[in-house]
Amino acid sequence: MKTFKLKSLALLTTLSVGGFLHANMASAHGYLENPPARGFFCRAGQAGAGSPGCKAVGQFSGAVTTPQEIVGGGLNYKETLKKGKICAADSRYPNLGLPANQWKHKAITVKNGKITLDYRFTAHHGTDHIGYYITKPGTNNADTIGWEDLQELARFDGVKGPNGQIGGFGIYSETVDLPSNITDGDYTIVTMWPVSRQHGTGENFTSCSDVTLTGLGQGGGEVVDSWGVIGDGVTATKNLKAGDTVTFRLFKAGADAGKVSYTLTENLSSYYWLPDLGDAVNDTKNFPVKIGDTLKGDEVSIEYSDDHYNVYAKGKNTNYSYVITLEEQTQPGTGASPVPVITASSNTITDSEWLELDALKTTDPDTSNNQLKYTWEVTRNADKVELANTSGAETRIRLHKPADSDFNVSVKLTVTDPQKNKGEVTKILKAEHSSEKPGDEQPGDEQPGGEQPGNPGDAAAYNARIAYPTKCTKVSHNGQVWQNQWYVNAGQEEPGKGGSWGAWRTEKATSNQCK
Known part of the structure; x- marks a missing residue:
């Protein structure tokens, strides 16, 4: 009995595959939706999307819109479409013609020797016929398809649209008998829809659907x-x-029915360890199920690497469930916690510039630093400071405004390794009250010659190649004595270049906090 299942065309025009938008569906007039045509099965969310064939056609935005329109040839498709071009739109989208073993197969359990074919009209035209063909038993799935590999499955002449007339969209459904020589195994169903001669375009719409039939x-x-x-x-x-x-x-029925394990000897992506596990299952003698992508006769096998496979059982043994579990290798010392270390560019925090904090000296017995998770937080006087970021191995901190009085700021670092072991450390920073604000200094306070310099002979000469970690260290430079207000890295700031509020201040400057 011929039936139509109507669905919203709006849904059909918004699907996408692999990041490509579909072409206007008005130019893609029909295809076999169930069993799914190759392009349809490649769409996002469809089980076939990860196959090598789908990856090969992903570069062609039109190739995933199935069906494939061929202008010219029309009713003479058996002469027009040569071997290797039947599924490939006569080379319009050549990768759609890849051999059947490059595509995911839709598993179908056959009942009473019949299968149902649902043809999707996206824009119905006058129709000469819809022809369905299926590969013959024993066809080499590693080779492209030619007409010599096909036999007729069914043919329906003059198919009308969903409203019984020409035009409209919807699904045309037929249940057909499989040829008597079809047994359990992998097959390709080829669909041809040449429009009527009266339509005048000579168009023919083709699609190929790959299936695994069982129950025969x-x-x-x-x-x-x-x-x-x-x-x-x-x-x-x-x-x-x-x-x-x-x-x-x-x-089986919730009870343990067996297990097979596989231990990796090298780092492997999902596309490679899953087939190795499948081979281990299939090689286990008398194991009741098999894993694979191909069923030929009574043989289940894996023909290409992938991250998804079918699971097969014999006869009526369907009361099975299964799961894959993972036991990751444990490294020695995974119970040890990280040892966090905070390094600060200074112990004194101000509002005039950022104070740098990092955790680069943090260690873990069994984990590299780039695998650790770092979390920063201010646990004391958090309302008075600004923390540049709360994650990562480095951050910065400064006061919202100059300190009205002396107070401490506590910065806490928590480091977590992949095994969820944690280490914590807290750094105390000092905010000091200063009676002088930027701009309050008198003329000549920090200008060359405007101050009473100390005796340069009392201090070592400034060396840009070394760090000055100790606050208030005296150095001589350009005839003056300078003192660092905080930790100064090698070459970070030359005395006299940082201004009134720089790291180095002259010994007699009113802004010098070392007095």
Whole structure:
């Protein structure tokens, strides 16, 4: 019985794949939606999106809009579309013609030798026919498809639109009998929709759908104890490192039904360790399920690396559930906490410039510093200061305004390693009251010659190549004696270059806090 399932066209025009927007669906007039055509199965959220075939066509925004429109050829598609071009829109989107083993297959359990085909019209035209073809048993899935590989599955002439007339959109659904020679295994269904001669465009819309059929047995419709897909399959979601162990655990009616483990000998991405685990499951003698992407006859196998595979069980053994568990390799000393260290550019905090803080000297027995998480917070007088950022290995801090009186500021650093072990340390900074504000100094206070210099012979000459970590260290430079107001790094500031509120101030300056 012919039926139409109507859905909103608005939904069809907003789907996207791999970051590409679809072309105007008015130019993509129809395709087989169930079983899903290759382009449709590549769309975001569809199970086929991670296959090598989908990745190969991702560069073509039009290739993921299925169907593929061919102008010219029309009813003569068997002559027009040569081997390798049947699924590829006559080379318009060549990667759609990649062999079937490059695409995810939709698992279908066949009942009574029949399957249902749902054809999506996005803009119905006058129709000569819709033709469905299926690959013959034994077709090489590692090769491209030619007409010699196909046999007719069904043909429907003069298909009308959803309203019984030409035009409109919706799903045209038919349940068809599979050819008697089809057995359990992998197949490709090819769909052809040439519009009518009266339409005048000579258009033909093509799509190819890859399927894994189960429930047919070894031929003639006889149901035998064969492999069938169970559950949603297994998916790898993260990359793993050498020494990690993944385990496939199987349950039947909630009870433990077996497990297979695989330990990595090198760091592997999800696309590589999952097939290794699948091979370990498949190589385990008498294990009741198998993992793979291909079913040929009564053989389940993995043909290409991927991060998702089907799980198969025999006959009616469908009361299974399964899960993959991960045991990450533990390193010696993972119970030890990080040892945090705060290094400050000064112990005195002001409002005139940022004071630099860093945790670069922090250590952890078994974790590199770039794997540690750093959290900064002010635990005392937080309302009087500004903290530049609260995460990362470095931050800066300063007063909101000059200190009205002396007070301390407590800065706490918490360091967390990947095993959630924590270390904490607190740094005390001093804010000092100054009776002199910027701009209060008298003329000549800090100007060359405007002060009474100290005796340069009492202090060592300034050396730009060394740091001055001790506050109030005296140095001589350009005939004057200077004192640092805080920790000064090597070459950070030359005496006389920082102004009235710089790190170096003359011994007699009114702003010198060392007096």
